[in-house]
Amino acid sequence: MKSRIRFAAQPRKRFLTRALGTAAVGALAWAALAVGLPGGSPAEAGTATTVAGSAPGYAVENFDYPQADKILAEKNIQLKRGDGHITLADCASGTGQLEVQARDKSKVCFDVKGNSGWLTLELPSVYLIRGNDYSTQADMTVGTEQQSYDIAKNAWTPVGESADDQAREWTLLELRTSK
Known part of the structure; x- marks a missing residue:
């Protein structure tokens, strides 16, 4: 009967290990955002920048003969x-x-x-x-x-x-x- 209890307890142990590991990674990421990224102030870390102005435009075919x-x-x-x-x-x-x-x-x-x-x-x-x-x-x-x-x-x-x-x-x- 001991073997059954051990077998049933192992999935719970793996689940708890994964959950704690994921929580730890999430907490580190949250802390990095709250403090700021290296080389920048906390105010700059939360600022969004647009890249649409610098991205290339849409390619539109005008059917002009090349060259x-x-x-x-x-x-x-x-x-x-x-x-x-x-x-x-x-x-x-x-x-x-x-x-x-x-x-x-x-x-x-x-x-x-x-x-x-x-x-x-x-x-x-x-x-x-x-x-x-x-x-x-x-x-x-x-x-x-x-x-x-x-x-x-x-x-x-x-x-x-x-x-x-x-x-x-x-x-x-x-x-x-x-x-």
Whole structure:
């Protein structure tokens, strides 16, 4: 019978030891706050400071094309905004890129990723666009007139001046893609 009493008393002893240990740690922490932290007065120890003013702000996506100024200066291509799924790329055959032919430039190529994408830009004198595996629409303008073209998949589609009976110079304003 003694063994049962001993066994029942051991959990109480552990509980009391833990409770006293926790109380001692709590009392030391309370005493440190009441007296103050080393190097500071008791009044300073209880003073709260805000860090919100020094913390970085929220990151807000504005969809501006990264390094657009640099691309405009180096390649004379004005890229404005997009969702990051249609990006300017070096032209490489067999890569499934969108290819745009403009009179003032050789070929301008774009990589397309994801299920859908959009890119606003200003690329003058566009007359031909080669699609890829995506359904692609191109919005273009001349003067006050606007036209939207459905680009054939994996084939060249005449757009702008090559599709205009007056052969006017059209500017490519937006590309939209979807799978």
